[in-house]
Amino acid sequence: MTRSVWLKADDDVGDWEARKRRITAGLEAGVDWVLVDQRDVGRVRDLGQVNVAAFAGDDVHVMDAEETEQAEADAVVVGKDGEGDGTIDLPSDFSGSADLTTLRRTDGATGAYVRILDSEYETLAEEAARDADYTIVVGEDWQIIPLENLIARIGEETDLVAGVQTAEEARTAFETLELGADAVLLDSDDPDEIRATVDARDATQRERLDLQRATVTAVEQTGSADRVCVDTASMLEHDEGMLVGSMSRGLFFVHAETADSPYVASRPFRVNAGAVHAYVRTPGGETKYLAELKSGDEVQVVDTDGNTREAIVGRAKIEKRPMFRVEAELENGDRIETLLQNAETIKVATADGRRAVTDLEEGDDLLVYYEAVARHFGEAVEESIIEK
Structure with missing residues (x-):
């Protein structure tokens, strides 16, 4: 309604x-x-x-x-x-x-x-x-x-x-x-x-998502790729971020850059979301490729409790950067993965709190959103699709 x-x-x-x-x-x-x-x-x-x-x-x-x-x-x-x-x-x-x-x-x-x-x-x-x-x-x-x-x-x-x-x-x-x-x-x-x-x-009118834990099974450097920073037209809170991933059924929670670091000032409007091929969750339970995002689009912002809201994209900034491949396993045995930039400012939500991607290790528990569905043009569909 x-x-x-x-x-x-x-x-x-x-x-x-x-x-x-x-x-x-x-x-x-x-x-x-x-x-x-x-x-x-x-x-x-x-x-x-x-x-x-x-x-x-x-x-x-x-x-x-x-x-x-x-x-x-x-x-x-x-x-x-x-x-x-x-x-x-x-x-x-x-x-x-x-x-x-x-x-x-x-x-x-x-x-x-x-x-x-x-x-x-x-x-x-x-x-x-x-x-x-x-x-x-x-x-x-x-x-x-x-x-x-x-x-x-x-x-x-x-x-x-x-x-x-x-x-x-x-x-x-x-x-x-x-x-x-x-x-x-x-x-x-x-x-x-x-x-x-x-x-x-x-x-x-906002969704509340059931986020769950997945155990990291691999963190490996992959070389450089085109990565996307999503700069929103909203100020994001410390516990907020976006859901992104290489596989539509399993999206990783990536924190907004709300924290200061010795290397760069905070960018509380930004989520360094991953490589151009990855999905990002949008309002209404749909997804878009990060490469598709442009100024004026809507993306879904989510906090660590699963509460969501909408934000307008101010710009999507694509640059070539060194990347990590992060793989994680859910309780049902399914494995999901994504590519994230190899940088201390990119943080994910672990059982022990925020952690930089550069500090991730096998055995860490990450916050993810999982739904066993396939997607066609961003919408959930009932069909068999294999993602590797």
């Missing part, structure tokens, strides 16, 4: 300058949607590229053709200043709801905005979800039970968006009933809270 973060930035937030500050913070953090009143749609598009949802019913000044195009929202949301937020009393028969009638008559992508004031408003949200592409529910004092009820009752015909005020509430919303909400609508001015909410979104 792809999660998203919506940022509330309508008139309730304050004047345009206050709304603008919030929207700008959201754009810088990487929110997916901004929810505003209709008259602000064009203003948001002037600030940056983001999906814009607009509450229906707001008066707009007379616009020329270009302004009209700019003011077209990506989704129209009903419910504000109506039955959805309790401004107008709910009808005794939901079939007579003005909000639902407006929702059904609106062209394009639609959303329903419902404050969950009691069980009747839960029912209204359920009814709206039948027609709305996005169903936004805002609990009073952020109650989990109504959200659990709606997650259980609402099907895949709508994206359920839970109103939250903090990143912690967002994490809970994404995890509720294990399935979680499809999105959250954040109501906060705090840039740190906005960034943390985006981080919570990203965390729900």
